[in-house]
Amino acid sequence: MIRRHIVFTGRVQGVGFRWRALYAAQGLGLSGWVKNETDGSVTLEVQGEALAINEFLRELRGGKYVEIHGMDVKGIPVQEEERGFRVYGY
Numbered sequence: 001m002i003r004r005h006i007v008f009t010g011r012v013q014g015v016g017f018r019w020r021a022l023y024a025a026q027g028l029g030l031s032g033w034v035k036n037e038t039d040g041s042v043t044l045e046v047q048g049e050a051l052a053i054n055e056f057l058r059e060l061r062g063g064k065y066v067e068i069h070g071m072d073v074k075g076i077p078v079q080e081e082e083r084g085f086r087v088y089g090y
């Protein structure tokens with residue numbers, strides 16, 4: 001079990017990115033959250049098995065209107081009590 005904090009830049013707001021993240025995470029049994037930032041980026045934290053997180057990221061890149069120009073990825077401590085995946089933001 002691992003947890004990643006990721007900031008996505010590019011065309012990631014207004015293209016269904018957060019909802020794509022929600023559905024991908026639910027389908028892969030991952031937990032975490034995603035939110036839009038005021039600078040146009042999207043921040044998320046995702047937790048689960050490494051292979052599932054890799055598939056999750058592959059699904060996010062496959063969005064029809066999504067254009068990811070950068071991903072700042074950091075490993076962070078697992079949150080054992082976390083359940084589910086949430087969407088935050090406006």
